Amino acid sequence: MLTLFLRLTLNFKGLSYRTEFIELPDIEAFYKKNGIAPVEKKVDGSPFYTLPVIYDPSTDKFIADTPLIAEYLDKTYPDTPSLFPYNSLALQASFGPALNATIIPSIIGFLVPLVCSRLNPVSAKFFRETRESVAGVPYEALAFKEEEADEKWVKVHEAFGKVDAWYQKSGGQHPFLLGDTVSWADVVVASYLRQFKYVFGEDSQKWNDVMRWHDGRWKRLLEHLDKYFAVVL
Numbered sequence: 136m137l138t139l140f141l142r143l144t145l146n147f148k149g150l151s152y153r154t155e156f157i158e159l160p161d162i163e164a165f166y167k168k169n170g171i172a173p174v175e176k177k178v179d180g181s182p183f184y185t186l187p188v189i190y191d192p193s194t195d196k197f198i199a200d201t202p203l204i205a206e207y208l209d210k211t212y213p214d215t216p217s218l219f220p221y222n223s224l225a226l227q228a229s230f231g232p233a234l235n236a237t238i239i240p241s242i243i244g245f246l247v248p249l250v251c252s253r254l255n256p257v258s259a260k261f262f263r264e265t266r267e268s269v270a271g272v273p274y275e276a277l278a279f280k281e282e283e284a285d286e287k288w289v290k291v292h293e294a295f296g297k298v299d300a301w302y303q304k305s306g307g308q309h310p311f312l313l314g315d316t317v318s319w320a321d322v323v324v325a326s327y328l329r330q331f332k333y334v335f336g337e338d339s340q341k342w343n344d345v346m347r348w349h350d351g352r353w354k355r356l357l358e359h360l361d362k363y364f365a366v367v368l
């Protein structure tokens with residue numbers, strides 16, 4: 136699903152592409168076959184083989200990791216709309232990790248029970264087994280408990296409130312983090328939002344809550360960027 140980040144990036148830049156889907160257990164072999172160096176590490180220090188990866192035939196290069204792909208595309212195709220305007224690459228490089236640290240711990244326990252049901256069986260099995268082996272507990276134990284759900288959902292609202300406060304610094308009702316200019320930060324936020332919509336379901340109470348929160352900021356952001364999500368999940 137993280138291919139959403141890449142899809143939005145490519146569509147925003149107006150670059151043409153073809154998508155190949157790879158199931159989770161096949162990613163490692165794909166990296167090795169193509170001599171791609173893994174960017175991330177698991178908690179035990181071993182390589183973490185992730186998607187998306189792009190292959191650019193005009194430079195004959197494979198690039199892994201969405202932020203690095205976005206940076207590569209901005210440098211390689213400078214005539215396309217930039218995701219790092221006003222020389223903001225260095226600052227924006229810290230936005231993704233800051234957003235992850237703010238949002239993910241509060242929401243992960245809601246997503247965990249639903250993720251596997253959205254994956255093909257072979258990837259669902261791999262996802263379940265790898266998460267269990269890292270956590271050392273059954274997959275089901277990674278989800279928030281039913282009785283604590285309301286209290287935990289308040290924490291998700293608070294986490295989004297922190298991100299809303301960052302957005303407000305660019306001036307009240309502007310849709311983007313840089314005000315009226317789209318940048319990488321908005322790609323990251325919007326891609327997460329679209330993933331939450333997909334995992335929770337468009338008609339769910341949770342998704343409807345998010346769309347109402349912070350005077351509709353997240354709804355407006357998606358309305359502005361929706362046209363760049365060419366494939367609707």
Ligand SMILES: N[C@@H](CCC(=O)N[C@@H](CS)C(=O)NCC(=O)O)C(=O)O
Pocket residue numbers: 136137138159162175184185186187199200201202262265
């Ligand atoms: N930093 C990476 C993370 C990507 C990521 O976690 N991708 C998921 C797919 S949506 C993945 O490849 N997971 C591999 C696994 O769970 O083993 C990026 O943004 O490109």
